[in-house]
Amino acid sequence: MSAKPKVLILMGSDSDLPVVQEAAKFLDRMQVPYAMRVSSAHRSPERTRRLVAEAEAQGVEVFVCAAGMAAHLAGVVAAETVRPVIGIPVDAGALRGMDALLSTVQMPPGIPVATVAIGKAGARNAAVLACQILALADPDLALRLRSLREAMAREVEEKDARIGGGEG
Numbered sequence: 173m174s175a176k177p178k179v180l181i182l183m184g185s186d187s188d189l190p191v192v193q194e195a196a197k198f199l200d201r202m203q204v205p206y207a208m209r210v211s212s213a214h215r216s217p218e219r220t221r222r223l224v225a226e227a228e229a230q231g232v233e234v235f236v237c238a239a240g241m242a243a244h245l246a247g248v249v250a251a252e253t254v255r256p257v258i259g260i261p262v263d264a265g266a267l268r269g270m271d272a273l274l275s276t277v278q279m280p281p282g283i284p285v286a287t288v289a290i291g292k293a294g295a296r297n298a299a300v301l302a303c304q305i306l307a308l309a310d311p312d313l314a315l316r317l318r319s320l321r322e323a324m325a326r327e328v329e330e331k332d333a334r335i336g337g338g339e340g
Contacts, residue, residue, distance in 0.1 A: 175205035179302050180227040182220070182249065184212050184239035188262050192238045194292045195260070198299035202316050204306060207232070213244040220245070224252040234302040237285075238295065240264020243272035246285040256305050258298045259285040 179199060183192050192208065199206045207227070211220040224235070235253065237246035238260040246259030261272035269290035277287040286301060288294035300317075307314035329337075 176231050177205045177207040177227070178232060178306055179204060179206040179234045179236060179299075180223070180232045181206055181208040181236045182223065182238070182245060183208070183210055184237075184243070184245045184262075185264075186210050187264065188238045188240065191260065191262050191292055191295050192236075194295035195236055195238075195299035195302075198296050199302070202299075202303050202313060202320075204299075204303055204313065211245070213239065213248040214242070217248065220248055221252050224249055228253060228255065234258065234305050236260065236298045236302055238262050238298075239276070240269065240272045241275075243275035246276050246287075247279055247283070250279065250283045250285050256302075257285050258301055259287045260294045260298050261287065261290045263291050 181192050181195055183189065196206065196208060209223055211223050213220055227235070233255060235249050235255060235257045237249050237257060239245035240262035241264050243261055246257050250257040259276035261269050261276045263269035265271055273287070273290055276285055279285050288297040288301065303313060303317055307317055
């Protein structure tokens with residue numbers, strides 16, 4: 173996107189890209205500018221700190237972080253900013269994402285990370301949550317989100333009608 177990013181999507185490894193692309197697709201759909209970067213909480217902690225500081229200086233309002241296994245990326249980012257951080261646990265190890273979920277959600281008091289479901293569904297919800305946060309100050313984005321919710325409700329009713337949804 174060409175506009176200044178409002179969301180920074182960070183992933184701990186490029187192997188997380190298929191997961192975070194779900195978040196990117198939703199942000200594109202909602203016309204929310206974002207940037208996407210790779211940085212590791214463990215292998216490049218100084219880079220991670222620098223990216224957070226640079227993103228804040230550029231006007232990023234929400235951070236979305238995806239990581240697997242020990243999954244400390246969202247926590248490291250949360251330690252460096254007072255802006256909202258949303259963590260996406262990635263299924264990257266023998267524990268099928270449960271390790272990442274627990275690493276992401278178990279933050280110490282005062283340094284929260286909003287944590288979503290493991291994997292692609294979580295990535296999409298991370299983008300939805302980021303949009304909801306941004307919509308607090310953006311009525312047009314709030315309208316786009318409301319329209320999406322209404323379309324989702326219509327889809328359910330249409331599916332019900334196709335399978336014979338009626339009293340019976």
